[in-house]
Amino acid sequence: MFQQILALIIILFFISRIVWQKKKKQINNNEFIFWLTFWIIAGVAILSLKYIDKIVGFLGFSGTGIDILFYIAVVILVYLVFKIRIRQARIEKNITEIVRNISLKNKE
Amino acid sequence: MNLHDYNVNIFCVIPSYNEEDHIVEVIKDVKKITKNIIVVDDSSTDNTYSLAKSQKVTVLRHIINRGQGASLQTGNEYAYSNNADIVVHFDADGQFKAEEIKDIIKPIINNKADIVFGSRFLEKKSKIPKLKKIIILPLAKLINKIFFGINLTDPQNGFRAINRKALETIKIENDGAAHCNEILIKSFKNNLRIKEVPVSVIYNHFGQNILNGKGRGAGGIKIIKDLIIGRFIN
Numbered sequence: 001m002f003q004q005i006l007a008l009i010i011i012l013f014f015i016s017r018i019v020w021q022k023k024k025k026q027i028n029n030n031e032f033i034f035w036l037t038f039w040i041i042a043g044v045a046i047l048s049l050k051y052i053d054k055i056v057g058f059l060g061f062s063g064t065g066i067d068i069l070f071y072i073a074v075v076i077l078v079y080l081v082f083k084i085r086i087r088q089a090r091i092e093k094n095i096t097e098i099v100r101n102i103s104l105k106n107k108e
Numbered sequence: 109m110n111l112h113d114y115n116v117n118i119f120c121v122i123p124s125y126n127e128e129d130h131i132v133e134v135i136k137d138v139k140k141i142t143k144n145i146i147v148v149d150d151s152s153t154d155n156t157y158s159l160a161k162s163q164k165v166t167v168l169r170h171i172i173n174r175g176q177g178a179s180l181q182t183g184n185e186y187a188y189s190n191n192a193d194i195v196v197h198f199d200a201d202g203q204f205k206a207e208e209i210k211d212i213i214k215p216i217i218n219n220k221a222d223i224v225f226g227s228r229f230l231e232k233k234s235k236i237p238k239l240k241k242i243i244i245l246p247l248a249k250l251i252n253k254i255f256f257g258i259n260l261t262d263p264q265n266g267f268r269a270i271n272r273k274a275l276e277t278i279k280i281e282n283d284g285a286a287h288c289n290e291i292l293i294k295s296f297k298n299n300l301r302i303k304e305v306p307v308s309v310i311y312n313h314f315g316q317n318i319l320n321g322k323g324r325g326a327g328g329i330k331i332i333k334d335l336i337i338g339r340f341i342n
Binding site: 089092095096099102106107 | 148166168169170171172174175178181182185186189281283337338340
């Protein structure tokens with residue numbers, strides 16, 4: 001019970017952060033909707049742990065619901081890191097293109 | 109072979125980063141072979157840029173350090189727009205012998221190849237550091253053979269010559285050390301005529317680290333990582 005309350009407090013903190021960032025126009029609409037949905041789903045999952053336990057048991061997993069949520073979170077994080085790495089590589093490529101154009105233009 | 113007997117426009121691209129100790133000597137040596145020299149200074153923090161400029165050759169400067177592959181592509185594009193028939197890639201650290209440029213361009217001049225790679229493992233003997241000779245280079249060769257179907261004696265050698273057709277076909281997109289593999293892969297994919305010629309390499313004490321990718325031809329693990337990421341962004 002205590003862990004659930006703690007998790008909900010953390011989720012509320014993150015929701016307040018994204019609302020604040022949206023107000024300050026630091027994130028766009030799409031990002032706001034994505035992260036708000038993400039944290040609401042996380043909050044609902046925390047509140048529905050008993051049901052998740054049942055579903056997990058029904059599916060034949062040996063761990064509890066919170067374990068499965070944790071595994072899913074790790075998978076999502078790995079995917080997000082990969083996406084960010086690809087995006088970073090694209091930005092690097094664009095920077096190289098800009099640097100190259102400047103060096104060639106300066107020679108003309 | 110006297111290059112002046114042939115009506116070809118030969119450009120030598122020398123990517124350089126903090127090479128103030130060698131750059132002047134290298135340019136002077138290459139000048140004996142061709143006057144078309146392009147030094148690409150990759151935002152050096154030492155005097156490489158001004159020293160290269162003092163030699164009255166074309167010097168292109170990257171305002172931010174982008175890596176050896178990026179420098180070579182910058183040089184290639186400049187050479188291409190200046191009607192180069194053959195482009196030679198040559199290191200700025202004094203590892204290669206300028207007189208061997210004649211050997212490396214010969215198959216192109218004789219219309220026997222579109223791209224020519226230098227090899228440390230044919231005829232001529234280079235004093236290769238043991239770690240590199242026994243582990244790094246055979247491993248690189250094996251990876252190229254297994255994953256890319258490339259079977260060359262020295263896939264990591266940076267001394268190469270390419271003709272105009274290859275210049276049009278190959279755009280180097282890997283900024284770092286993985287460009288060696290990228291050039292090979294693209295040469296095979298585009299069915300370019302490939303040749304290897306023996307070259308000698310003089311080793312310096314630096315740039316032999318397999319992990320961190322610092323120095324010339326180093327960072328095997330980083331190369332593999334860059335090649336994999338490159339596949340996703342292209």
